[in-house]
Amino acid sequence: MHAKTLRRWLSIAAAAFAISPLVQAADYTASDEITVLQGFKPGGGSDTLAQLVQPRLSEILGVDFVNEYMPGATGAVAWTRLAKQSPNDGSVVSITNTPMLMTNYIMNDAISYTTDELTPIANVVTDPGIVVVNADSPYQTIEDLFDAARQNPGTVTIGNSGVGGDDFFTTILLEQATGLSFKKVPFQGDGPSATAAMGGKIDASFNNVGNVYGQVQSGNLRALAVFAEERLDSLPDVPTLKEKGIDVVAGSSRGYSAPAGIPDEARQQLIEAFQTLAQDPDFQAEAKKRAMNLDIVTGDDYRAMFERMESQYRQVWDEVKDDVAQ
Amino acid sequence: MDSSLVMTGLVNVLSLTNIACILGGTLLGMFVGAMPGLSATMALALLLPLTFSFDPATGLSMLASLYVGASYGGSIAAILLRTPGTPSAAATVLDGFPMSQQGKAGQALGISLFASFFGGLMSGIALLTAAPLLGTLVLEFGPVELFAIAVLGITIIGSLAQGSVVSGLLSGGLGLLVSTVGMDLTTGTPRMTFGQINLFSGIDFTVALIGLFSVPQALALIENSHRSNKVASRITDRLVPRLAIIKRLMPNILRSSGIGIIVGLIPGTGGDTASWFAYNEAKRFAKDKSRFGNGEIAGVAAPEAANNAVVGGALIPTIALGIPGSSSTAILLGALMVQGILPGPNLLTDYGDVTYTLIWAVILANVALLIVGLAFTKMSVSVTRIPDGFVACAILTLCIIGAFAINNSLFDVGLMLGFGLFGYWLSKAGVSPAPMVIGLILGPVMETSFQQSMLIGNDSFGVFLQSPIASVLLVLALLSILQATPVFRWLRQPFKRRLKHG
Secondary structure (H helix, E strand, O other): OOHHHHHHHHHHHHHHHHOOOOOOOOOOOOOOEEEEEEOOOOOOHHHHHHHHHHHHHHHHHOOEEEEEEOOOHHHHHHHHHHHHHOOOOOOEEEEEEEOHHHHHHHHOOOOOOOHHHEEEEEEEEEEEEEEEEEOOOOOOOHHHHHHHHHHOOOOOEEEEOOOOOHHHHHHHHHHHHHOOOOEEEEOOOHHHHHHHHHOOOOOEEEEEHHHHHHHHHOOOEEEEEEOOOOOOOOOOOOOEOOOOOOOOOOEEEEEEEEEOOOOHHHHHHHHHHHHHHHHOHHHHHHHHHOOOOEEEEEHHHHHHHHHHHHHHHHHHHHHHHHHHOO | OOHHHHHHHHHHHOOHHHHHHHHHHHHHHHHHHHOOOOOHHHHHHHHHHHHOOOOHHHHHHHHHHHHHHHHHHHHHHHHHHOOOOOHHHHHHHHHHHHHHHOOOHHHHHHHHHHHHHHHHHHHHHHHHHHHHHHHHHHOOOOHHHHHHHHHHHHOHHHHHOOOOHHHHHHHHHHHHHHHOOEEOOOOOOEEOOOOOHHHOOOOOHHHHHHHHHHHHHHHHHHHOOOOOOOOOOOOOOOOOOOHHHHHHHHHHHHHHHHHHHHHHHOOOOOHHHHHHHHHHHHHHHOOOHHHOOOOOOHHHHHHHHHHHHHHHHHHHHHHHHOOOOOHHHHHHHHHHHHOOOOOOOOOOOOOHHHHHHHHHHHHHHHHHHHHHHHHHHHHHHHHHHOOHHHHHHHHHHHHHHHHHHHHOOHHHHHHHHHHHHHHHHHHHOOOOOHHHHHHHHHHHHHHHHHHHHHHHOOOOOHHHHHOHHHHHHHHHHHHHHHHOOOHHHHHHHHHHHHHHHO
16 A cells, blocks of 8 residues: 555565564664665665675664665666765665666766765675576687687677676677677666577677576586686686686676765774675675675775776777767 | 476475465455556565565465466456556456446456466466476577567557547557657667656656556546446446356467466566457457457456466476566566575476475465455455545555555656546547557567667568568568458458359
């Protein structure tokens, strides 16, 4: 009936289920309730992260977390709200997806927030990029795929999760690094892109490890390379592009940010909570179970991550925007 | 199929707690389904964290039954109030509401319930027996095939255009046009958004649907509230349909269930599409087409059987391949991941005990649907005893809450009211909103898949002829269009004349 009340009630109930009665004293000073603005629909990747992280954070900080879902414009509706219209007293945070957070406003002038209007708290997970092909694909190695692109430039079809998403930019980064050119086919999300590769409708899909790990393990998809710094423990046989002398490291990350100018004490407490969380073996085990690749980067380091991505993707977009928006 | 795993699944479901959870989940689902704007997907996502602390079988039973209940619940408000509770129930309005006006609301709801039950049961059985086989079909459907499906779907507009063909096409064309609002898939360029970021993701189809159907109805109720001849408020007809009627509807229900299963298993199309396809086919096979739109029971049974069959259909690729067939099943997949199961094709083998529990839960939820549904529906019929003025206010309130709930956005409420006024004007002008709804549903599918097909096929239209599935579907679409024109009549004329002379 009262959808919002119902929703609030449910999320509070969910939090109540998760926290044991022994909430300890280390109380969060700024507020007794933290609203989390979610830029995507309930049930998506951000929501999954929230369900994993927030019950534990609420135990550490002694506050309730209330999720508020406001999907739209690939997260930009929620992030605009966070940057422009939310109290900066530490009572409101949002789950920030990078590079989407920056590419949104780099690509569209109508999106007006910037990362300068945010206080980065902590990155939590990074799902590295991966190249997958159909199990029956003639491409056995990443070199095979590159050779095909070299012989017939612009015809090898590469699926991505949508224009502006991480896989789309990863494809461009790869093109710039290798001088090759691919035909980029956007899908509405990582899932449809992987399915199209599985059905042999496209030559390869640039995806994220967490989305395709099960299919790679079972042999429906073949992983040719990962866009990570080093080989992954979960896929030890899959080479990185760095090994091949191509310096492209990319993925999709999710973390938490607050509006700019929140009280120092609140910022510090939030950051420490994430640092405590990073050490929690139970949390690590739970994340592993859900195929989430933890990559906890807090405070100033998370800010540096924002800045690095901002300049990298701005540069990429400046070079390609005229081709994309023909 | 490993029969011991199948039995383990059944035994897992058959505990007192789980049966209670299935009954509760079904009831909750029906309620959510009946409320415009509250969807199964939303309720599943919100219930999911609660089930973490449950036993896996209990949690899955509850989630599955909620999904099943919501698929039926949408028809209640569609029939009684001309307000589809879920997008999949929009087609049910066409014949369900006229039945209600004729004082046959109970009968319409009964048929909707039984059709939903049979549709759900059939898809559950398909899920149990043929999932691995049907699952592989999914991979055949890429952008090219999806485009062909969308084109075939668009041709339904022609057969829905009651009265004036021109106004039907106009309404459908408007739907397609409105569906282009938002970011272009291949370039990321915002189109017709006027710098308003709330429009970047396009106009939420449910927002438009609520406005187009529900607001005009509320306004019409207010307009007519002084009239005394209220047929719908004197409902005493029986809820449980007679055996003879069910028997007569069976071919229709079977066909519609088949459509629901197939449409459900294709990722990218769901209950909203399936119900229109089923409605259209029911009309095509009917001897007397003129009764459609005026309270024909087959027009209620078809979309309702189809949209409940979508539940099982959408679960087929989910469990056979780890690919969710709909946004709701994506959340069910999330529920499996919490149990430490990674989505992949080994759900039926390595994790068979949990997966078969889910399948049995879906089947049993349909039985629960029948039981709980009879009680719930009986109760909801009493809505028609409430004076029109109050009902109108309640509808408007629900519309506003529903439109807000979709994205927690006031902008959407304004948009919904805008569509409402437009819908009111359309109804005064005698233009049906149904073709517009089809345009809104299929427009984005068609555009997206067309752009993807062109990229894959190197900008050549030949790509559509290279795929056998797409070719067949496109030929069907062409025939379907020709059927609505006098071409066939012209072709037949020489033969007729010869017969007359001979």
